[in-house]
Amino acid sequence: xxxxxxxxxxxxxxxxxxxxxxxxxxxxxxxxxxxxxxxxxxxxxxxxxxxxxxxxxxxxxxxxxxxxxxxxxxxxxxxxxxxxxxxxxxxxxxxxxxxxxxxxxxxxxxxxxxxxxxxxxxxxxxxx
Amino acid sequence: xxxxxxxxxxxxxxxxxxxxxxxxxxxxxxxxxxxxxxxxxxxxxxxxxxxxxxxxxxxxxxxxxxxxxxxxxxxxxxxxxxxxxxxxxxxxxxxxxxxxxxxxxxxxxxxxxxxxxxxxxxxxxxxxxxxxxxxxxxxxxxxxxxxxxxxxxxxxxxxxxxxxxxxxxxxxxxxxxxxxxxxxxxxxxxxxxxxxxxxxxxxxxxxxxxxxxxxxxxxxxxxxxxxxxxxxxxxxxxxxxxxxxxxxxxxxxxxxxxxxxxxxxxxxxxxxxxxxxxxxxxxxxxxxxxxxxxxxxxxxxxxxxxxxxxxxxxxxxxxxxxxxxxxxxxxxxxxxxxxxxxxxxxxxxxxxxxxxxxxxxxxxxxxxxxxxxxxxxxxxxxxxxxxxxxxxxxxxxxxxxxxxxxxxxxxxxxxxxxxxxxxxxxxxxxxxxxxxxxxxxxxxxxxxxxxxxxxxxxxxxxxxxxxxxxxxxxxxxxxxxxxxxxxxxxxxxxxxxx
Amino acid sequence: xxxxxxxxxxxxxxxxxxxxxxxxxxxxxxxxxxxxxxxxxxxxxxxxxxxxxxxxxxxxxxxxxxxxxxxxxxxxxxxxxxxxxxxxxxxxxxxxxxxxxxxxxx
Numbered sequence: 001x002x003x004x005x006x007x008x009x010x011x012x013x014x015x016x017x018x019x020x021x022x023x024x025x026x027x028x029x030x031x032x033x034x035x036x037x038x039x040x041x042x043x044x045x046x047x048x049x050x051x052x053x054x055x056x057x058x059x060x061x062x063x064x065x066x067x068x069x070x071x072x073x074x075x076x077x078x079x080x081x082x083x084x085x086x087x088x089x090x091x092x093x094x095x096x097x098x099x100x101x102x103x104x105x106x107x108x109x110x111x112x113x114x115x116x117x118x119x120x121x122x123x124x125x126x127x128x
Numbered sequence: 129x130x131x132x133x134x135x136x137x138x139x140x141x142x143x144x145x146x147x148x149x150x151x152x153x154x155x156x157x158x159x160x161x162x163x164x165x166x167x168x169x170x171x172x173x174x175x176x177x178x179x180x181x182x183x184x185x186x187x188x189x190x191x192x193x194x195x196x197x198x199x200x201x202x203x204x205x206x207x208x209x210x211x212x213x214x215x216x217x218x219x220x221x222x223x224x225x226x227x228x229x230x231x232x233x234x235x236x237x238x239x240x241x242x243x244x245x246x247x248x249x250x251x252x253x254x255x256x257x258x259x260x261x262x263x264x265x266x267x268x269x270x271x272x273x274x275x276x277x278x279x280x281x282x283x284x285x286x287x288x289x290x291x292x293x294x295x296x297x298x299x300x301x302x303x304x305x306x307x308x309x310x311x312x313x314x315x316x317x318x319x320x321x322x323x324x325x326x327x328x329x330x331x332x333x334x335x336x337x338x339x340x341x342x343x344x345x346x347x348x349x350x351x352x353x354x355x356x357x358x359x360x361x362x363x364x365x366x367x368x369x370x371x372x373x374x375x376x377x378x379x380x381x382x383x384x385x386x387x388x389x390x391x392x393x394x395x396x397x398x399x400x401x402x403x404x405x406x407x408x409x410x411x412x413x414x415x416x417x418x419x420x421x422x423x424x425x426x427x428x429x430x431x432x433x434x435x436x437x438x439x440x441x442x443x444x445x446x447x448x449x450x451x452x453x454x455x456x457x458x459x460x461x462x463x464x465x466x467x468x469x470x471x472x473x474x475x476x477x478x479x480x481x482x483x484x485x486x487x488x489x490x491x492x493x494x495x496x497x498x499x500x501x502x503x504x505x506x507x508x509x510x511x512x513x514x515x516x517x518x519x520x521x522x523x524x525x526x527x528x529x530x531x532x533x534x535x536x537x538x539x540x541x542x543x544x545x546x547x548x549x550x551x552x553x554x555x556x557x558x559x560x561x562x563x564x565x566x567x568x569x570x571x572x573x574x575x576x577x578x579x580x581x582x583x584x585x586x587x588x589x590x591x592x593x594x595x596x597x598x599x600x601x602x603x604x605x606x607x608x609x610x611x612x613x614x615x616x617x618x619x620x621x622x623x624x625x626x
Numbered sequence: 627x628x629x630x631x632x633x634x635x636x637x638x639x640x641x642x643x644x645x646x647x648x649x650x651x652x653x654x655x656x657x658x659x660x661x662x663x664x665x666x667x668x669x670x671x672x673x674x675x676x677x678x679x680x681x682x683x684x685x686x687x688x689x690x691x692x693x694x695x696x697x698x699x700x701x702x703x704x705x706x707x708x709x710x711x712x713x714x715x716x717x718x719x720x721x722x723x724x725x726x727x728x729x730x731x732x
Contacts, residue, residue, distance in 0.1 A: 034304070037307040038307070040311045041307065041311050044311045044318065048318050079325075083270050083327070086274055087314060090274065090310075094307060094310070097303060098307070101303065105296055114710070118710075119707075119708035301707075305712060305713070305716055308717070309716075312720065352724065352727075352728055359723050359724070369716050371705075372707065373707075420668075423671075427660065427664045428701070432701075432702065432705060434660065435650075435654055435657050553668065556660060556663060557660075563656055571649065
């Protein structure tokens with residue numbers, strides 16, 4: 001049986017999301033954790049692109065003289081492709097902020113372990 | 129077409145960029161941001177209700193184009209919204225107007241109590257205002273997602289800009305949790321896009337209610353996307369399991385920042401809640417899911433607030449817990465209860481801003497927020513103490529304040545809808561809220577002043593007292609004349625929910 | 627007053643290194659009462675689905691609550707600012723929400 005490219009892409013997207021969730025819980029190094037988390041983002045982006053994939057589809061530009069019905073049947077849906085660009089930009093800017101904060105905290109603590117840096121407990125108001 | 133509607137988003141973004149450009153010139157940005165903060169509520173006030181289609185692309189049904197083939201006129205394509213649509217209703221007007229007032233008061237207090245204004249902080253404030261306004265105006269899910277991420281970045285930025293301890297750690301944690309919450313929301317939205325072919329909420333609502341809900345296979349997909357959007361909504365509004373990080377976020381920023389942060393979370397919550405209600409209203413477990421989530425938020429938020437000894441954290445947890453009331457209104461599922469929930473949302477926004485600003489003056493005076501180290505501050509400023517007390521009354525639901533009106537409406541709605549348990553829980557949570565206030569007020573203002581308490585500043589700036597007084601008066605007015613807000617809300621709700 | 631004494635001892639044990647005031651204790655007790663009462667009342671909401679189920683759930687809930695006293699301190703410990711715990715609960719919640727809504731919506 002031939003597996004369609006779209007199905008394969010969807011499985012890859014699902015796998016990326018699950019790998020990302022795994023990394024979010026089990027990986028301690030902040031940089032690795034963040035890379036894992038960006039997998040979730042990329043998995044979702046891949047999912048969006050998959051939606052519009054069409055076997056033998058054409059670019060959704062209506063050229064003069066083209067049969068409208070034929071065009072409507074064969075053109076890929078352009079909206080998700082436009083959305084994914086925005087989504088990638090958002091992901092990149094979020095990643096940039098996270099990495100900048102990580103860099104700052106590395107300078108402060110000299111460590112990249114999430115367990116050491118990000119596990120500060122409540123103070124019940126009696127430090128001294 | 130009304131050009132003031134997009135201006136509500138474009139103007140603050142433009143102002144934010146301009147302020148960031150002049151970041152080095154202290155006086156310029158102070159004057160500029162003051163003017164912008166005054167103009168913002170005015171735009172909302174003068175804009176007239178209606179729809180704005182970006183690029184002018186109206187749905188075909190609204191245009192005068194004739195001679196279209198039947199395969200367009202007889203299907204959903206004919207009424208589909210091709211453009212990003214902003215809809216300005218009485219409901220959005222109330223929310224954006226109150227948000228703008230809070231932004232104005234916070235910015236005003238910030239400008240007068242800090243010697244040197246930070247351009248980047250003001251940039252973030254106006255960017256955040258634009259983002260939440262866009263979210264509540266937008267009729268387009270993807271547009272909402274984009275501004276949701278911008279709002280998350282802005283909230284992180286406001287925390288980074290503060291001088292509190294451990295603010296970078298908190299910001300990083302918020303971002304890391306956000307990189308699960310955000311993509312899940314996007315995934316939910318794209319699943320809806322995949323099955324309906326549109327990201328417009330009105331289109332999606334029509335398609336779901338007429339076609340997708342009927343077949344079990346497509347209903348499963350709709351349910352899956354509802355679950356994912358619900359999860360993203362939890363992150364945006366700070367319901368459990370995100371209540372810890374959200375309250376931590378509020379307590380780690382300056383008081384001016386926190387009052388804006390909570391207003392931003394509230395608008396995000398309301399925007400997504402209305403969007404979800406419009407799309408998934410017919411799903412049988414929609415109300416139950418929202419109800420359970422809200423009750424858990426109320427219990428965890430308030431029970432955590434009771435145990436805090438840091439008053440900023442206390443208010444932060446309380447504001448998360450009180451947000452549960454908004455969800456409760458939607459969970460009960462009647463029009464009356466939804467009106468009550470949204471009214472509670474407005475009151476919550478005003479009261480929490482009042483408390484953050486008012487108790488922020490304690491931090492301004494003593495540079496500590498630990499109740500154990502404080503005491504006897506009533507001698508420093510009686511008026512502020514009284515106004516904070518009145519704010520506490522308003523939040524706990526004591527007549528004649530606005531909190532009493534909205535909570536009473538919610539309890540009444542719960543009894544009418546046949547859920548007396550919900551009414552009992554609402555009363556319990558209100559009592560606990562009152563308990564927290566008595567504890568905080570006693571600790572800060574009434575208990576004898578500790579000997580080792582040192583003062584950083586001698587008196588509270590007049591501007592902060594003015595801002596808090598304005599908010600107190602707003603609480604009182606809304607308590608005496610709730611129709612100002614409830615009538616437009618219930619009018620708008622009647623048209624929104626199908 | 628034996629429950630109060632037990633409670634006090636538990637808190638003292640937990641926070642023995644720090645000094646404690648009546649603020650902590652009153653807060654913890656209030657929180658305890660809020661959690662127990664509202665949990666039990668929330669369980670009553672199940673009667674809209676099935677009365678028998680409500681009875682069973684409430685009995686189980688009471689047993690769980692009694693065997694886990696004091697709840698508020700344990701809840702407090704679970705909800706601290708550590709990223710590991712927050713992340714754990716986030717992913718758990720995602721799983722619960724997706725599976726519950728997916729399977730119960732039919």
